[in-house]
Structure formats: C-alpha cells, structure tokens
Amino acid sequence: MKQENNNAHKFGMVIDLDKCTGCGSCMVSCMSENNVPFKEDESNKKDSITWMSVYKLTNGKSFPDTEIAYLPRPCQHCGGKGDHGHSPCVSVCPAVATDYGYDTGIVSQIYTRCFGCRYCMGACPYHARYFNWWDPKWPEGMENYLSPNVSPRMRGVVEKCSFCYHRYQAARDVAYYEGRDDIEEHEYQTACTTACPSGAIVFGDLNNPAHKIHQIVKPDPHPDPRNKHVIGKSRNPKVFRLLERLGTNPKVYYLSEREWVRKQGDSYLDGEWDKIKNHHGTSSHG
C-alpha cells in the first residue's frame, strides 16, 4: 500500500445540487477564464466544448409529480482505481499528454503534446473531454479579450477542465513571493466556484481537515469494504459521487437532500439501492 504523502494536496469539489439553479454562470465563467472558443451553431451538444457542463436530471415522474435538478459536471479529476493516479484517461493516453499530478490530484492536459487520438475521450464515462474538431476562431477584435493564463488550443487536440490550474500556480507564486510554504484555502478557487451566484460549489483540499470541502465530504481514507477500488467515499449520507461503483474515484462530490437525485449518481440493479443507500464509507473515523 502506498504511503499517503502528507504534503500532497488533493483538490476537489463538492456541489450542492439543492442550491444549483442551472443558471449557467459556472459554464460561462469557465469558458471566459479558459479561452474556450465558440462557433456559430453550438446546439449539437456532442461537439460543443463546455469544460463545465450542466446536466438536467428528472425524477421520471409525470405531471404534476415531476421534479428536476441540475448537475454541473466539470472534469472529475479521477484518482483511478484505488486512487493510485491511474485515471481512466491518464492510463490510456499513449503520449503522456494527460497526466495525474500526485501533488495536487489534478489531471492535466498538455495541448501541445496531444496528437488527437481521442482514446482518453472513449475512456472517460463522464464525457468531460472535448476534441477541437475545428480551428478556434474569434470574431474580429474579440481575440483581444483572451487571457494569457491559458493558451488557446489548436485544432485536433483534446481539452478539458483543469480545475483552473493556472490559478493554483498563481496562488503558489504569491505564497512563494511572500515566503509562505503553502497557499490558503481562499487563494486557490476555480472560476466556476467563484462565479456561482448560489454558492453551490465548494472547492478545496480534500486532504486538509480545515477546509470546508473536507468538513462537508468527510472522505473515508480506507477502501470501501464493498469495493476495494473505491477510496475516499463520503461519510456524509447526503454526499455521493458520479459512477463511484466503477472505481474511477472522482474528486468531484455532489450533495443533495433528495434521494432520487443521489440515486442517479450510479446505476443500480433492482432492489440494490435500498440495500446500499445507507452505506457511507467505513465506520472508522480515521
């Protein structure tokens, strides 16, 4: 078993789906922050680059018992089976163009390294990865608003959410300049987190018990006794992850009081949900 590195961060996110209104601020903030291009028709959602994408969930009931919820989906920054850093995408990239940062838990994407084989997109069940089918083009003059923090991508490469890694670098630079070893919680926040008008997104270090995300999620450091690949299961009964059963170990958690919403996090066989819905990590308090 690999020893936990105490200095390593494990940046993650918990999104309160009861607060999320589906307003789209996170999506636009992300696009604006990360120089995401746009094209004339973006209504084919299967070729529309949205690092942060908001899904609409319904409880499947008919009028007037219908309910809806919105689920923002950034890159899940999977730790992979056993949380060893072999994310579904990282493990398949033939050219190490996407990599797992063991010091941050962030899955990176190197656009100039990627040669566009798209294996990572096939491997990602969250559809968090997007391919540049077109050359990015901005209307005349509009390239003036592009930020130098994130390089615009060329045609033919894959891109995705980076947890605004450049903001982490900037915060670290400031800390270094001020002679501090580490950054404060508020110094590194993603563009979607700060933009959310409902305050539905909480971002921070899952390894740091002082951080709000740790307090909400209460991640279980031990493997789930029901599935040894699963590490970091939340001990908060209202918190779940997407497709946790696959063992991808995402660092994006979701919070909802509504059972039907939590149930949509994974697929369940008949009757299975009732048996496991009350299982929240191991009983230890490590």
Add this chain to the structure above:
Amino acid sequence: MKVDRRSFLGLGIGAAAGIAVSPVGMKLTDDSAIWTQNWPWTPVPVDGEVTYESSVCSLCPGSCGISVRKIDDRPVKIEGLAQHPVNDGGVCLHGIAGLQYLYDPARVKTPLKKNGDKFEEISWDDAIELVAGKLADLRKNGSPEKLACIADKEQGSVSGLFQRLLKTVGSPNFYTMPSLESYLEVTAAALHGEGMTIGFDLENSDFVLSFGAGIIEGWGSPVSCFKANASRKERHAKLYQIESRLSNTAANADKWIPIKPGTEADLALGICAVLLKYNLFDSMVASEFRGGLNKFAIMLQKEYTPSKTAEITGVKASDIEKIATLFAKAKMPVAVFGKGRGDGAQSLKELAAVHTLNCLVGNINKKGGAFVRQKSEYLEFPDVSMDSIADAGFAKNKTGRYVNQLIEKVNKSSKPAVDVLFVYNANPCYSLHDPKSVKQAVGKIPFVVSFSSFLDETAKEADIILPSHTFLERLEDVPSCAGLAKSVVGLTEPVIDPVFDTRHAGDAVLLIAKALEGSVAESFEWETYDECLESVAGGIWDSLSEDGYAIVSEGAPFGSASVNISFLADNPATVQARGDDKLTLIPIDNMRLISAGTAASPFAVKTVSDKVLKGQDIVVEINPLTGKGLKDRGFATLTTPTGTARVMVNFNEGMMPGVIGMVEGLGHTFDNKYVSNKGINVNDLIGPVIESGSGLDAAFGIKAKISKA
C-alpha cells in the same frame, strides 16, 4: 566517364540512403510538429501586468458589482465583486460574458445615416447637426410634442438627461419599456399612492409565496435573488411557487402549485378571501385600508370562494385554504408578483391582488416582508429653463399612457402622431408584443434616432444611429431597479477606452441640446456627461466615486402605508388570452437567454440546452398528453391569432396539460451569426391585450393550436 542507367540508379539510392540516415528527416519531422504547436492562425494572448478594476454591470436592472481583470489595457475577465451590496461576489452568466459585447460583430462602429435601405457612415458633427435640425424644425412648427423618446427606464442620469431634453424642447412624450420596476411603481401607485415603489425582503422572509416570479430565472436583481434563494436551506425558509410550468424556480421550490396560465390574480384573490373569511389577516392593518375593505370582503366571499377559485385556477380548494393558512401563519411571509423575469406583460389586477396579500397579513415595511417606500430621487438636476414653445408643448397630454399605446396611436393615426423618435437602451421592435406592428409604427415615424450600441432590430429601423459606448466603456450611475429590499446606486466606470467611434449617450444629448441653442442649451450647462454626473449626483457622488456604490435606503422603511383597495373592490375583469383555440402558448423566461432587447452573448447562447434551441429551430415544451399526435423532437406547426411558426417539440412532464411553452430571447435578426437567426421571437406569436382601466398590455400568452408539420 559513362553515366549509364545503373550508375544513375546507384547514385539515386545512395543519395536517398544518405538523406535517410542524416538528421534532415528527423529535423523536418520535429520542425513540422513544432509548427503545429504554433500555428499562426491560433492566437497567442499577450501577457502583461495584471490589474483589477471595479465597476457595475448594467446589462439588466440587477446592477451587480463586477471586478474586471485586465492585462495591461485589455480587460480579459469579468467576475463578481465581493462585498458589493447587491451581489456580494456572485455574478450571472450574462455579466461574465460582458466582454463579448465589446467586440460584438453587430456593434455600430460609427454614426450611421440611412440612405434608402442602407446605412452610410456619417461624422458625429454632421449627425448631431442633423438631429438638432429636426428638433429645431419641430419647435419652429410649434409641434415640439411630436418628439417622443423610448428609454429602458426612468431612473438614472442618462434617462434624466433625455427627459430634460424632451422637457426643454417641449414634449411630454417620454416612455419607458415595461420592466419590473415600472410594474412595482404602477402597483404602488394603485394601492399606496403616486411616487412610491415596492421592494421585497426575500433574503429575510421565511415564506415566499411567488405568483410565477422566476426568482432563479432572472427576476429582479438576479444574483441577489439567487443568493436569497440559496440561503433558504440554512434559514429554513419556504418557497411556494405558483406557475403553470415546472420552471427552475418551481423545481427548486419547496412546493410547486401548477395553475392555469393567466389566473394568478384569481388565485391571489381566492387566498385573500380565505384570509378575510377566517380572520387570518392582521386586524391591526384593517385601519390602513381605504376604498372599501368591507365591500372588498363581501365581493370576495361571493366571487372568490375556494370552490369558485379552484374552478377558475385549477388549484384544489383544499390547497387554496392550506396556502392561505401557511401564508398567514408564517412569521415573515411575502407574496411576490411579476411572472418570469417580471418585465413581461402583467395585469394590474394580478399585481394588486398579490400585493394585497402582503397588505392583509401586515408584512408591509417589516423585516422579511414587502417594503413600500418613496422612489429614490438621488439626483438633483438644476431647474430647467423653458421658453414659450417648450411650455406649450410640454403642457399637452402624452400621446399614450404607456409605450404600447404610443405605438397603437402611431399606427392608427393618418397624420404622423410622432415626428421624431429617440430610442435609448430599448429595443421595442423586438421586445414588445407583436413586433411587426411595432416596426410598422416606427416605420411611420419620419425621423427615428437610435442611440444603440448594436445594430439591433430597432436600430435597423432608425434613420440615424448615434452609437453609445457599452457599459464597459462608460461612466454612469446605475440605480438597482429591481424590487430589492435595499435601494442601491452603483457606478459603472469605463474599464477600457472606447473600442469604436462611439459616444456616451449622455454626451450625445448634451451635444444635441447645445446645437439647439437658446433655452434648451441653457438647461444643459455641463461640458461633458462626466461633469454632469458629478454635479447632479452631488449628494452621493463621494460615496459613488470612492466605494463604487451608494446605499440610498436599507432595511424596512419606517411606518406603515395606507392601502387603497377600491380598484380591486370593484372586481375588475381578469384579462383573457386572445383567441379561441384550446391550448395556451406562454412565454418562458430562461436564465441563459435575455428577453429584453439585447441578445444573449455567444457564450450564453452556447449554454442553451438543445431542448430549447436545436440548430435554427426553436423547441417548444408541451406535456405528452397534450402533444398526442406529435412526436418528441419532431416538428410541428404552431398557430396563434398573431402568427404561425414551425417549431420542434419537446415533451416535458413539467408542463401543465393544455399549455405550450416557448422561450423568450431567441429569433434575433441582427448581424451576429453566433446569436442571431436562431429560433423565433415568441413575441411574434403574441399580440397585446390591453387591460381596461390600467392601460397595461396584460397578455400573458395567447391561445394557440399545434399540429404535426
């Protein structure tokens, strides 16, 4: 030496082998890869010094504080401004995408003059001279009242300058587009008296009874409402949403009460009836009521019994009683009106009936309730000087009470009812009902001046365009006019030099006034708009310029407010949707689109679901039961008394049977392919219905039929 085929072949093979083992191939391979990493057509943003500038977003009446990140002179990102009294850090998608408006392909880059069907560039000097000449002609002919102006709002210094110009020229014909603020004032005027407005203390209320107000659909000051809504969980506050569609607000609410569209007023009166019948109202407030509370009560017990109300509204009688009880028993209840964003058509009956609930439970001017206060007059313009022409013209009656009546008058009269029209920050040819007739009216006006930054639907109809700066290029006071509990004035500041040859609309007005000379020019003593603002905002200028905002009023106003119930006591008729068909088409406000005149940004349009817009087709929502014979994702023909459209169908269990929902904010036609020519403008399908008495266009939806295309 004999060069035969063999030695030639040998040489060739040798050369090939030589090149193959030399570094040339590797070098070329490497170079080509490096080239792909630096394609000249992929932009490389220039780095520079990072600075942050605070300003206020004025894309909607919300007036959120924003922080603009700049790299040297280039703004690169808009974010919410922490600690700002309106939004405290959060920001909506339209504000974040604000930079896209700066470089919008549809921007008017220089003054334009229409010649035939085409616009030609014209200098600012010539343009001002031309406009001033037209106004001078009006005055010379003794008909200065034939100058009309349509602006977005009444408040603020720029609107103030337009009003001042009209007054000094001699015209009473200043109009504003319908907005939540205008409805708040109309409601306050009907119930409490002129010069008042209403704010809702949503962030403190423990029971919000919303009559279709899209609290998280962009109603009021959106970010402030989002925050109030999000904090409900911690505050254990309840939200009951009365609406015919499972909107995001309804979905997020503690309870969704589906209602037949257009019967909200009846439900509100039905609840009033229960409150009065069971003495659930605050007996202390009875003394505040004027105009016949008894008559009102008797009328209600007769016309709005729970069973009658249930029949009208489709809400169960038991539910009506339950809602009434919950509302009355809550500590800090508040009833909120203004369907959708609150800027669409509303009837005074509905506005007054809903607000009467607030009056009855005695939450007026109490924490968590509805605040009735004076309109904030924070600007102090010096007195105008008017000559006899101006006096005579200004004393005349307005051509119509509201903008839709102005349009109707213009269309009906054979002689021009308006000779010169100014349009500022408004797009009536898009956002009023039946834009075709609006365009027809605008076309009948001999000289139309647009101050738009974009070549929008109304600017296209103009004879001359004096393009304004966008909100990122100008200084301006921005009062939050959005039903907030507090009254805040923000200061929009230029974060970039004007990108094009545009001018501040305030400066344009000053130039026109000065060109008119005489008493008009005398009333505009300032050299520039900036100087004007500093002087007229005198009282709050220090606060504005230092903090970027000034809080004009905060917390519950002192004292109570008298309530004039006479309008409702007469039981005015509920406005019925036009047409005879069985189904009702209603507009949907979607947070990711903008229903007012501006189009949503490319980023915002990009986020719009394919269940709202698919390619160029608008998608309508319909309950599968109502959509029998139609196919989900199939095409259909939607017909109303006003128009016909080809639409895509989306089966949505969240729609009340019998109702068709169509999103507002699509179907723009100006020259920006990223946001235009997508879907249709729902207003094309809805014609205005004027409420008798109030004069408001109160057409919430229209009767419609739908069949397979």
Add this chain to the structure above:
Amino acid sequence: MDSALIPEGAKRCSFPKFTIGIAIVGAVLLWGVFAMFLCWFKGLNQTNMNDYYGFALWIWADLAVIAVGGGAFFTGLLRYIFKIDELKNIINFAVIIGFICYSSALLILAIDIGQPLRGWFIFWHANVHSMLTEVAFCLSAYFAVLTIEFIPNILENRQVNKVPFFHHLAHNMHGVMAVFAATGAFLSFFHQGSLGGVAGVMYGRPFAVREGLLIWPWTFFLFTWSAAAFGPCFTLLVTRITEAVTGKKLVKDNVIHLLAKISGWMIVTYIIAKIIDTIYWAMVTAPSLGFTLSHFYSNNGFYGYWILIAEIVVCGIVPGVLLVMKSTRENPTLRLVAIILGTIGVCLNRWVMVLQIMAVPVMSFDTWALYFPSWQEIATTILPVAYGIILIAVAYRYLPVFPQEQELNPVEPVTE
C-alpha cells in the same frame, strides 16, 4: 506491352484490359485520397465523429483490417514454425494481404489522429501503461516484418530476379524467413492483443471493461485468438475472389482444405472462449457495476440483442461448425458461406468493441448516442479497399504469387 515483366509461363490479360480495370478502381482510390486530403487540411470536422464518438468508423476499420490481416501472421506461424509445408502455396498471398491490411491500418491512423504531424509523439513520449502505445510499437514493427516478408516475392519478378544480387538476396531471405515469421507472430500476438486491450481496460465503460490476467484483460486474448481464427478465413476469401476474377484455380484444394480446417478449429475454440467471456461479463462484471445485460441492448434505435446473436451464433458458431466438419468444409459453396460469415463475424466483433461502447450511456442520466459516418469517412475507409485491389492485381500480374498456378494452369503452346 508489359510481357517482359509477367512471370514466365503465366497467362495474364491484355495490358489495355488491365489498365482499364486499374483505372476504374483507381478512380475510387482517388475519391478516397481526395477525402483524405480534406481531412488533413480542413481537420476532422469533415467527419461525423463527435465528443461521444471519438472512436468511430475509422477505428473500427483499423481493428477490422488488422483482424482479417491476421491471416498473415498465423499462416506464417503455421508454415515456418509449425512446419506445415503445404501452406507455402498460399503464404505469399497471405503476406500480401497482410501487407495491404497493415499499411491500410497505418494510413487510416494517420488520417484519424487530430494532429498527424505529431503522430510520432506516441513513440517519443510513449506511455508504457497505454494499450495504444503497445499497439503503435508492435504494429509498426510488424509492418516492417511484413515488408521484409513481402520483399523476396517482389525480388522474384522476372526482370528483378535477373540481377544476381537480388536473386541471391531473395534466396537467402527465404532461408531466414522463419526468424521473421517468429518475430511477426510474437509482435502480432501483442498488437492484436493490445487492440483488444484498448477496449478491455476502459474501466469507465462497463460495456467494454473485462477482468483479466495480470495487466491484460480477457479481450486481449480474445482479440489475438479471433484474429488467428478469422484471419485465414479472409485469406481464403480473397484467394477465392482472386480465383473468380482471374478465372483460374490458383491454390490446390488440399491447401485450402487444410487452412479452412485449421481456421474452423480456431473459430470453434475462440467462440467457446467468447461465449464464456460474454456470460461472465453479463452475469458478474456488469452487474457488479450496477448494469443489467438489457441496459446494453435496449432503449435505442439500433443496438439490440440481434447484434449479439449475429456475432456469436450466425457469424461465429455457424462458420466454425461448417469449417470443422469435413463434409461441409469440402463443399465449395458451404465453405464460401463459412468464410464469408467468419469474415463478417470478426468485423462485427470489432464494430461492437469500438462503436457500441461509445453508444451505450454510462451515467444514469445520459442517453444513447448513435452515429452515421460522413462521406469523407466512408471514402477514406473504402480507399484501402481500392488500394488493396490494385496492389493484389499488380502483384498477381507481375509476381509469382501462387507457386501452384502454372501446375494448375498449364499454358498451351502458342499457335499462330
């Protein structure tokens, strides 16, 4: 006109007739080349691929041609390592088919990747954990081996062979071919396997993921086995087509029967393994992730149980049984049916393991995604077929591909 190049003692059609034939196929080839350049210069927006279908028709075509090209390594293995001497009469052709398949696969990959000029990063920045890296290395190496295996046959051209150096080179290369055959078999085992691994390791995709042995998911072994099983079917099919087109018997029946028999037994054993794998996946793997079998075969407009039955029963068990039983195997019609079904079967398997994986929704609120290729994708996929036909035609015309040709088709003395 080109009679000097035609193998001695062989009869070929007239040069103009040959030219016309080549021109017709060449037109199709040019259409494909045009589409290829469109993809290179305008980018992959020319395709109907999207963010749900990062892998689509091309990757299927790639996997399919490599699978059917498996006849080369397997026949080589049997011929040189297991010393089944009769197969020398078909090995040349098997190698040519393999060469065509593998060069096509590389070409398709060069079109498929978003940044073709950076394609070499797969070697330079190799990630040893990626199945695709393994594919790239083994595929390229094996293509080199196939080229080496093909060279002696080229050198046997009547004119080339006149050069003493080439003559001796060809002779000596034949001598050491066993080494290359062994290398080829080894490399093929890995790249066929790792192509299977490509799907099997995607543990985010319950439809694809398989348990396995050490780092290799079961699909690794199933792909290798199926390529060895169905590859010879394709070799036999192309031989049959060539015989039909030339109107000549080119390979003796005993050779055909032998290869068909081996193929048959391979198919039968493969399909048993495949059935066990499918049952284990459907009963254990997928349910452990919360998925029932019906999830993968319902609620969409295309993928139903029919595809499972078609792949395993109609195009798996049926050809296997037909080729194993002597009576049906030696019946030319039934044998043809079997090899056609077999070839379809392996292609169908590759389709399922590429495209159905992409189509199946994984998140509970996601939806099925169906896809139809653009003409550019179809044209570039047909391009290798046209190229293959031309290469076979040219090779057949000018090289002694079939050693038994002259024996089976003695040329009558020319009478004036």
